[in-house]
Amino acid sequence: LTSIALRGTYLDDEDVAGLLRLSLPGIDEVVGLLAISKLASSGYDEVVVDTAPTGHTLRMLAAPALLERVAALLDGLQAHHREVVQALRGRYVADEADGLIAELERDGASLAATLRDRTKTRLSWVTIAEPMALEETSDAVQSLERGGLHVSTLIVNRITLPPPQPCNWCEARRRFEARALGPLQRRFPNVDILALPEFLEEPRGIAALEKVGRSFGPRKAGATATRVARRTFAQIGDAVSVRPASALPGTGRWLLFGGKGGVGKSTCAAAFAIDLAASEPARRVLLLSSDPAHSLGDVFGVPLDNRPRPIDGAPGNLHVREIDASLGLEQFRQQYLDSVDAVFARISRGSGVAADGPTFRQLVDLAPPGIDEVIAIADVAEALTGPDRRYDTIVSDTAPTGHALRLLQTPHVLREWTQALMAILLKYREIVASGPLAAVLVRLSKRLRTLDALLRDPRQTAFVIVTRPAALPREESLRLHSTLTDLGIATRAVIVNAIGAGTCSRCRKQIRGQTAEIGRLGRALRGTSYAIIGTPAVVPPPHGVEALSAWASGWRRLD
């Protein structure tokens, strides 16, 4: 790759190495997919892939297109070399570099075709019987369909079975699930829907997983929608009640709520933001989502978009916004392309430098992944720290773990990327000095530096880990905690969401298991100063301002 880039431009070794080192993270997912597709043709009859949460999966499935863009960029660079050789020697013979480009193109095209071939690839989407999760599922399935990928199976996990004894919780839960599942079949007429019961303990180990395999069954039709009773079960017992705003004292400028998908981050972030705004009327609070799954709109039950807006019934000093990351990236891309064009339009066609124009255009497409969200978030950082800051505190509902971490790691990778671009531009000093291109890059680099500094300042920024009282979320939360520590991002609190309810023997056994998990979490975090907060399970999950406020009164300190 380096030799292709060196042949194609006036860049030197160091520039090219810098760019490739930074841009290659952009194709890690492609390489992952390629490795998978090669496994399928190397001795296995079937390869089962467990993918990352929603946003990340959608991105991964778009990866073949990225591979084709990489190949196109390299081909553009190589074309320059072919012309030179042709001119000097009178003929051109394809070499190793041409072979590599052809291979990348071929792999990208065949991967894209394999993913869309229903005889080779089967996509199963796993969800739970809750309106928010089903909403997200619907969005994802549609988005995949638009890309030509067909979801053939929908697995609805954690269905509540009839309780062994009468139990208000289990029965309310069953009515709620039935109502959520009702429209599913109508919505996805061409998708097989399978149901899987909730297991008392998370299935771990071969024997338990075999039992899960035997439990798959088609969802029984005809479950009637009944009125769902709202019930709160204060099983967290005698723990001290705490309002969300006072559970996280000394709130800085930026609080990020994150955790594994499906733990209820959005609900916790929304309840906290409402309570913070209500308890401090002078504090201007912005609740913000960078999760492409639109979960905040679902929590409030109103459509939200890129414009901050107040919510009916919530304190007036609270604004809510769902970042449209693609919009920010498109603006940046356009600025970049316009300025590249402006620069190269002024270079005479005879000059060798002119040939680098198309390459510079393509460089923006090789930006590391996550640049869209980072650009959007950098705007936010500016809104917090700039001279005309409009908010005192921003509460962020981040995308599920893997995605959020990647986002937090990227500001500095992206800054290096813009700096590598600028270092290259210095070679074209005369052009750059008079052109707008450098200004665009300098501005982005500055914003990324601000973002990076803000994230790592514990007086201003803190993370709230949201988890559930079960083994797998606990383990993932502890990994998240240590990654955040490595990144230099402070953790303020751990929220154990949706702690048990119900009175039947099954529910009581479940609550004993949850209590044990909370104990393990507490021991693992011993020695830290984080607040451990428990929130009650309610059915249906809190939806809308009033329900969120009522639910927040059930928060408890568990540490």
Ligand SMILES: [Zn+2]
């Ligand atoms: Zn029960």
